Amino acid sequence: MNQSLIEAYKKLDNIKELECDINISKVLEVLNKWNNKAKDNGELKKVIEAFLEIQWHIIELKRDRDLALKGLVQYKLQRNQAIDERNETLTKIKRYEDQYINGHNRRRKE
Numbered sequence: 001m002n003q004s005l006i007e008a009y010k011k012l013d014n015i016k017e018l019e020c021d022i023n024i025s026k027v028l029e030v031l032n033k034w035n036n037k038a039k040d041n042g043e044l045k046k047v048i049e050a051f052l053e054i055q056w057h058i059i060e061l062k063r064d065r066d067l068a069l070k071g072l073v074q075y076k077l078q079r080n081q082a083i084d085e086r087n088e089t090l091t092k093i094k095r096y097e098d099q100y101i102n103g104h105n106r107r108r109k110e
Contacts, residue, residue: 017062024055 031048038044 020058024058027051028055 028051031044031051034041034044035048
């Protein structure tokens with residue numbers, strides 16, 4: 001995936017997350033207003049508790065997603081580092097072969 005596509009995805013994801021947070025705030029605001037007006041409404045209290053549980057679940061999902069993304073980024077960094085080290089080692093081996101093995105064979109033929 002190219003970088004501009006990744007950046008566009010991140011922006012869209014941030015917008016969706018903001019919309020979700022705004023909707024949660026709106027619902028909590030209304031539920032809180034209703035709760036203050038109807039203190040003895042058992043069904044309303046159940047709805048509020050259920051909504052709060054849903055909200056906690058969403059927070060956990062976001063946290064898990066963030067941890068997974070951090071793990072993926074760390075993996076990619078380590079993978080790229082390993083590839084760079086491998087390439088550097090292959091270059092050193094090639095130089096060594098050219099200097100000591102191939103160079104030695106050329107001198108013998110002369």
